[in-house]
Structure formats: structure tokens, C-alpha cells
Amino acid sequence: MEFVCNLPTKIYFGDQLVLLGKELEKYGKKALFVYGGGSIKASGLYDRVTGLARGAGIELFELSGIEPNPRIESVRLGAKMCKEHGIDVVLAVGGGSVLDAAKYMAAGAKVGFDPWLFLSEHAPIEEALPVVTVLTLAATGSEMDGGGVITNLQTHEKLGRMEDILRPKASFLDPALTFSVSAFQTAAGSADILSHIMETYFTTEPDLYMLDGIMETLMKTVIKYAPVAMKKPDDYEARANLMWASSWAINGFITGAKPQAWSVHPMEHELSAFYDITHGLGLAILTPRWLEYCRNEKTLPRISRFGENVFGLAPSGDLEKDADAAIKALSDFLFGDLGLTSTLGGLGIGREHFAQMAQKAVKGGVVEGFIPLAAADVEKIFEMCL
Amino acid sequence: MEFVCNLPTKIYFGDQLVLLGKELEKYGKKALFVYGGGSIKASGLYDRVTGLARGAGIELFELSGIEPNPRIESVRLGAKMCKEHGIDVVLAVGGGSVLDAAKYMAAGAKVGFDPWLFLSEHAPIEEALPVVTVLTLAATGSEMDGGGVITNLQTHEKLGRMEDILRPKASFLDPALTFSVSAFQTAAGSADILSHIMETYFTTEPDLYMLDGIMETLMKTVIKYAPVAMKKPDDYEARANLMWASSWAINGFITGAKPQAWSVHPMEHELSAFYDITHGLGLAILTPRWLEYCRNEKTLPRISRFGENVFGLAPSGDLEKDADAAIKALSDFLFGDLGLTSTLGGLGIGREHFAQMAQKAVKGGVVEGFIPLAAADVEKIFEMCL
Numbered sequence: 001m002e003f004v005c006n007l008p009t010k011i012y013f014g015d016q017l018v019l020l021g022k023e024l025e026k027y028g029k030k031a032l033f034v035y036g037g038g039s040i041k042a043s044g045l046y047d048r049v050t051g052l053a054r055g056a057g058i059e060l061f062e063l064s065g066i067e068p069n070p071r072i073e074s075v076r077l078g079a080k081m082c083k084e085h086g087i088d089v090v091l092a093v094g095g096g097s098v099l100d101a102a103k104y105m106a107a108g109a110k111v112g113f114d115p116w117l118f119l120s121e122h123a124p125i126e127e128a129l130p131v132v133t134v135l136t137l138a139a140t141g142s143e144m145d146g147g148g149v150i151t152n153l154q155t156h157e158k159l160g161r162m163e164d165i166l167r168p169k170a171s172f173l174d175p176a177l178t179f180s181v182s183a184f185q186t187a188a189g190s191a192d193i194l195s196h197i198m199e200t201y202f203t204t205e206p207d208l209y210m211l212d213g214i215m216e217t218l219m220k221t222v223i224k225y226a227p228v229a230m231k232k233p234d235d236y237e238a239r240a241n242l243m244w245a246s247s248w249a250i251n252g253f254i255t256g257a258k259p260q261a262w263s264v265h266p267m268e269h270e271l272s273a274f275y276d277i278t279h280g281l282g283l284a285i286l287t288p289r290w291l292e293y294c295r296n297e298k299t300l301p302r303i304s305r306f307g308e309n310v311f312g313l314a315p316s317g318d319l320e321k322d323a324d325a326a327i328k329a330l331s332d333f334l335f336g337d338l339g340l341t342s343t344l345g346g347l348g349i350g351r352e353h354f355a356q357m358a359q360k361a362v363k364g365g366v367v368e369g370f371i372p373l374a375a376a377d378v379e380k381i382f383e384m385c386l
Numbered sequence: 387m388e389f390v391c392n393l394p395t396k397i398y399f400g401d402q403l404v405l406l407g408k409e410l411e412k413y414g415k416k417a418l419f420v421y422g423g424g425s426i427k428a429s430g431l432y433d434r435v436t437g438l439a440r441g442a443g444i445e446l447f448e449l450s451g452i453e454p455n456p457r458i459e460s461v462r463l464g465a466k467m468c469k470e471h472g473i474d475v476v477l478a479v480g481g482g483s484v485l486d487a488a489k490y491m492a493a494g495a496k497v498g499f500d501p502w503l504f505l506s507e508h509a510p511i512e513e514a515l516p517v518v519t520v521l522t523l524a525a526t527g528s529e530m531d532g533g534g535v536i537t538n539l540q541t542h543e544k545l546g547r548m549e550d551i552l553r554p555k556a557s558f559l560d561p562a563l564t565f566s567v568s569a570f571q572t573a574a575g576s577a578d579i580l581s582h583i584m585e586t587y588f589t590t591e592p593d594l595y596m597l598d599g600i601m602e603t604l605m606k607t608v609i610k611y612a613p614v615a616m617k618k619p620d621d622y623e624a625r626a627n628l629m630w631a632s633s634w635a636i637n638g639f640i641t642g643a644k645p646q647a648w649s650v651h652p653m654e655h656e657l658s659a660f661y662d663i664t665h666g667l668g669l670a671i672l673t674p675r676w677l678e679y680c681r682n683e684k685t686l687p688r689i690s691r692f693g694e695n696v697f698g699l700a701p702s703g704d705l706e707k708d709a710d711a712a713i714k715a716l717s718d719f720l721f722g723d724l725g726l727t728s729t730l731g732g733l734g735i736g737r738e739h740f741a742q743m744a745q746k747a748v749k750g751g752v753v754e755g756f757i758p759l760a761a762a763d764v765e766k767i768f769e770m771c772l
Contacts, residue, residue, distance in 0.1 A: 208626060209623075
């Protein structure tokens with residue numbers, strides 16, 4: 001049981017954005033400044049970032065309009081701008097979509113080929129420009145990991161990859177920058193954080209006791225604070241806990257010696273690729289059905305433990321009953337406390353592409369997660385979500 | 387509430403020592419190979435390390451005989467060897483003492499003055515040679531932090547310091563290398579790990595919920611597995627959990643936004659400096675008395691919570707009673723399950739230096755920890771340990 005733990009991203013947590021200029025100037029004088037829509041202008045963050053960067057003598061080249069579920073077209077444009085302007089560092093300000101896109105721009109800047117090949121053909125990523133991030137949404141964990149997911153709407157593909165070289169050099173995590181996140185985005189982001197942990201937590205492999213406990217703590221943190229942040233958007237304690245839990249859910253620490261294929265994310269990526277729905281919402285709809293589908297003699301103890309240690313349910317002595325209760329507690333949280341839409345039907349999605357999406361989710365093979373899932377299994381799980 | 391999280395050490399966990407040569411050659415061709423006594427020769431580790439390093443074309447310069455409670459004389463010698471031989475990287479193989487000494491050798495190699503000034507005068511550490519470690523004892527966490535404690539027996543001083551620049555570049559953590567650790571050293575190391583967490587956990591500041599839960603998980607991990615490893619030294623699961631918990635107890639992650647002065651370590655450093663006792667044993671003797679001394683209206687809730695969440699004690703509704711039970715559970719663990727000597731008297735230590743040690747522990751001032759401790763307080767705590 002071997003693993004490598006490599007967490008090189010320097011995190012500035014709290015009100016430390018004033019150090020942004022100093023951090024950027026470590027890498028050079030020209031930054032590609034990547035962001036999404038107008039929200040950072042409305043909030044004043046745009047002015048703070050540009051002021052701090054220019055105050056440190058950094059020349060900024062702006063690329064705005066990065067989409068939720070970021071598109072390969074944006075990545076291509078960013079990589080081209082890096083080459084044209086001799087960019088030294090990519091500065092990503094926003095949520096996971098902006099950060100993910102920025103990472104592939106940073107890698108694309110170093111190659112002569114279409115950056116989509118990083119995703120579609122797993123083309124080698126041997127070099128990348130340094131990436132510095134300012135996070136405005138607790139959800140994907142992109143601020144501390146080497147991952148990124150890019151959508152190609154032409155091919156109906158949403159593909160991701162994890163590489164240490166794509167980990168940001170530094171990330172600024174100020175919980176106050178997430179006060180303006182809407183209740184819906186807070187809920188969807190929280191469902192995303194939970195899913196990252198659950199993809200690792202639900203396993204039939206023996207685990208390190210310590211990491212199980214840490215995963216349970218992270219899940220309890222999300223369950224405790226997501227509803228608080230939805231009701232009181234400027235609750236610093238809630239936003240801080242969500243933000244830090246989000247980073248640790250996916251930076252590689254909890255995976256430890258127990259890597260396994262993720263199950264729910266590949267299914268959700270098909271939903272987003274076909275219907276462009278919010279990632280966390282898709283995960284929320286899928287997860288309880290996936291757990292239900294995974295129930296068997298081997299998985300029941302783990303599902304029951306989840307109910308006991310994460311939701312504080314008293315064990316009944318009957319694993320079947322305890323698993324029922326655990327899955328119900330999770331559904332109640334996602335669709336009750338977080339108020340997320342509970343079915344694909346509720347989003348106007350029908351079964352017409354399920355067979356095709358299922359094939360793509362398992363890449364024509366079998367995903368070896370909590371239970372092995374072939375295309376037929378995934379199709380059944382999609383059906384359960386209708 | 388701001389903090390910086392910076393964890394640059396790359397960890398190779400499990401049976402991956404075969405990558406040692408590849409890691410060393412990143413930094414150059416000449417390594418100072420620092421280790422303690424003959425135990426790594428007896429275990430075969432010496433031969434593996436030298437074979438792997440030489441196989442990668444690394445020239446090794448050996449410095450053995452690093453003491454438990456490592457001495458400044460060893461550090462001076464190592465720094466001198468680094469300069470004389472043009473060393474590129476310091477390779478430390480052993481427990482925390484060897485690693486601590488190696489860090490100050492790496493820093494001493496870059497300056498013209500006596501490295502003791504790093505400790506006694508807080509002389510600036512602006513540069514250091516890269517340090518790579520192979521850990522053989524789970525205790526101090528030196529493999530992933532920037533700390534190190536050095537003893538000067540001439541001045542009766544045992545002083546430490548934390549600097550990011552002293553964090554190892556890479557550490558090899560193979561739990562199997564700790565199979566040969568004796569029951570006593572396993573117990574003392576486990577007391578050290580627990581103490582690192584407790585120094586942070588016991589606070590009257592409000593905390594991040596997430597980090598509290600993670601600290602409780604780390605403490606539960608030590609409490610569960612230390613007795614297992616003592617009874618069955620080659621229990622991989624137990625050794626792996628202790629080893630990984632040890633690194634995370636002190637790498638800075640759990641401190642988060644809540645830095646406070648440590649209380650028990652400065653007291654223990656005086657014990658070790660005066661009597662050269664095993665660090666973890668000194669911590670074990672001091673900790674329950676320190677908690678007892680800290681009891682007041684403000685601290686009782688935290689002590690009670692510790693009993694409930696770490697030892698699984700049922701709350702009685704009476705905080706005084708719950709704190710009693712928590713401190714008793716800790717004592718039972720340290721002196722019962724771990725079998726450590728419970729008093730200073732049991733080690734042949736009397737009160738003759740208490741006043742002087744107490745003055746030195748608080749540096750003539752007040753340590754602001756769980757409760758503020760002046761010299762008179764520390765002296766009383768020493769008395770409680772007799």
C-alpha cells in the first residue's frame with residue numbers, strides 16, 4: 001500500500017489578498033488574468049486584484065467570460081494569449097471553472113498542439129506556466145489540486161485529468177469572498193465537496209483508520225455549515241469551514257493508500273456534457289441512487305457506518321435498516337436542507353440519451369469503484385434518477 | 387483570523403525507498419549521510435540506503451552517532467563537513483533527533499557563524515541545503531515540518547525553532563522501518579505525537595470545527611494503535627496509522643488560524659536539558675498534571691469535550707466530573723496502556739532544579755497557552771509530577 005503525498009500549493013487563508021502582488025512577482029512581470037462574468041466587477045474584487053497586481057508592477061492581460069463547465073474554446077484562446085504575449089504566470093480569479101480552465105491554459109502555453117489533446121488523448125503535460133488563484137466559491141477544490149475538467153460541447157465530452165504539475169503555486173482563500181455566493185450555488189458547491197469525499201470514502205477496501213475519521217470530519221463539516229451559509233451568507237465561520245473542507249476533500253490527502261476509480265463524477269460529467277446542468281446539482285441527484293444501487297452484503301457495513309458516523313444515526317443492529325436510514329439521511333440533507341432539485345425529471349431531462357451517456361461514462365468498459373459499474377448499471381442508475 | 391498553509395515536503399509513504407537515489411540526484415552528487423547509532427546497520431537499512439544512493443552515483447559522506455536529544459556539537463560538525471566537502475544535499479536516516487540535527491547542519495552549511503546562534507539568538511536562516519529524510523520512528527513529526535530542537539548540555543539549554551526553509555524536500559515514510567522500534571520507544575513516541583496535538587487542541591479560543599474534528603481523529607488514532615504496535619511490533623496497519631498521524635500532528639495543518647504558545651513542550655525541554663530523559667516520557671508525565679493545573683471555568687468545557695470525543699466518555703452533565711474523568715482516562719492511557727513511568731520521582735528526579743527550570747521554561751515571562759503560565763505556575767506543575 002504505497003502512495004505519494006505532494007501538496008505544494010501555498011495557501012493564504014483569510015484576509016491576505018494584499019500579498020497577491022508579492023506572490024505574482026515571484027514568477028515574472030506579465031500575467032494572464034482569467035475570470036468569469038461580471039460578478040467580480042460588481043463585488044469590487046476586480047478592482048482590488050488589478051490594483052494589487054499593477055501596484056507590484058505586473059502587466060495584466062485579461063481573459064474574461066470563462067463559462068461554468070468551462071469550454072475548450074476558452075482554453076485554446078488563453079493558451080494562445082500566453083504564447084502571443086509571453087505570459088509569465090496565469091492568475092485565475094473565480095470558482096472551479098475559472099481555475100480549471102486556467103490550468104489547461106498554463107499547460108497549453110507550453111505546447112504546439114491543441115490543448116484538447118491533453119484531455120482527449122492524454123497528451124503528456126511536461127511543463128506549465130505557474131498558476132496563482134483567488135478563489136470565490138468553495139466547491140471543486142481546484143485551488144489545491146492538480147485537476148481540471150473541460151467541456152467540449154461539439155463532441156458532447158466533459159473530460160478531466162489530475163497532474164501534480166497543474167497544482168497552483170499559491171491560492172488565496174478568503175472566506176469573505178464567498179459571502180456573495182447564492183444559496184443555490186452554496187448548496188451545489190457543498191454537494192460537490194461531499195461527493196469528492198464520498199467517491200473515496202465508499203470502498204470495500206480496508207482503509208487507514210485515521211483517514212476514515214478525517215473523511216467523516218470533513219463530511220460533518222459540510223453538513224453542519226452548508227445550511228448555515230445558505231441562511232446567513234456572511235457567516236464567516238460557516239464560509240471558512242466550507243472553504244477549507246473543500247480544499248482538503250480533493251487535494252489528494254484523504255485518498256492515501258486507497259486509490260479507486262470514481263463512480264458518480266463520470267456519470268455526472270455525462271449529464272453536464274449533454275445538458276450543461278450545474279455539476280453539484282447533478283452529483284446530488286445521482287449520489288443517493290448510486291448508493292442505493294451499490295447495496296450488497298459487502299457494501300452494507302460501510303453505508304451503515306456512514307449513517308452512524310456522519311449523520312449520527314443510532315445503529316439498529318440490522319444493517320439493511322441502517323443503510324436505508326443512512327441513504328434517507330443523505331437524501332433529506334441534499335433535497336431538504338440544501339433544497340436541491342431531487343430528480344432529473346425535475347430538470348426536464350428524460351431518458352433519451354441515457355444509453356449513450358452510460359456507455360461514455362464507463363468508456364465502454366467497467367468503472368471499478370464501490371461496486372463495479374458497467375454501462376447497463378449506469379443506465380439503471382440514471383433511470384432511478386428520473 | 388489568517389494563516390498560511392505551506393506543506394511542500396513530498397512524502398513517499400510505504401515501500402518506496404527504491405526511489406531514494408532518484409530523489410537525491412535532483413539536488414546534486416554529494417550527500418552528507420547523517421544517522422544515529424548502530425540500529426540501522428543491524429536492521430540492514432544502512433546497506434539499503436548506501437546501495438541505493440551509490441547506485442544513483444551519489445557520493446556519501448557519513449556522520450554517525452547523532453544522540454537522542456541531539457547536541458549542538460554534532461550540528462557544528464555536520465555543518466563543517468558540508469562546507470569542507472561541498473555537500474549538495476543532507477540525507478538524514480533515523481528518528482526525530484537525527485532529522486532535527488540534519489536540518490541545522492543544512493542551515494549551518496550556509497553561514498559563517500556558529501549554528502548555535504540559530505537557536506540562542508534566533509540568527510536569521512535565509513538559506514539551507516536541501517534535506518531528504520528516511521524515517522525510522524514515528525514521534526516528532528520532523529519529517530514534514532520545519533522544526534528542530536537542539537540541546538546544549540554546557541548551558542543546560544534545549545532550544546527549538548520552526549522555519550519553512552527547514553522543511554525537508556522529501557521524506558520516505560515506510561511503516562515497516564518502524565517494526566523494530568521497542569515497546570518503550572513506541573510508547574514515548576506516541577506520547578510525543580499526542581502532546582503535539584494537545585498543545586494546539588487545548589485552547590480557549592474559538593476554533594474551526596473542521597480542525598477540532600481532525601485533531602480528535604488524530605488523537606483517537608494514536609490511542610487506538612499505540613498499544614497495538616507495542617504488543618505486535620510488526621502490525622503494519624498500526625505502524626502506518628501512527629506514522630502518518632505523527633506527521634500530521636505537527637506539520638502546521640491543524641494549527642490553522644489558531645496559533646498559541648505551547649505549554650508542555652517548554653517544560654519538558656527543561657527536564658531533558660537537565661536530565662537527558664526521553665522527550666516523550668517527560669511529556670507524558672507532565673501532560674495530565676498540566677491539564678489538572680489548567681482547570682478553571684473557562685477551560686473545563688474543553689477538557690470535558692476531550693474526554694467525550696477522544697476517549698468516548700459519556701457526559702455526566704457535570705463539567706467538573708467530566709474533566710476528572712477525562713484527565714483520568716488520559717493518565718490511564720499513558721501510564722496504564724502505554725506503561726510509561728508516571729512520576730519524576732520514579733525517574734530519580736527531585737525538586738532541586740525546579741525553580742531554575744521553571745524560570746527557563748517561561749524565559750522569565752509568561753507562556754500564553756491554555757492558561758497563562760508564569761514561572762511559579764510551572765514550578766507547581768513540576769511539583770505535581772514528583
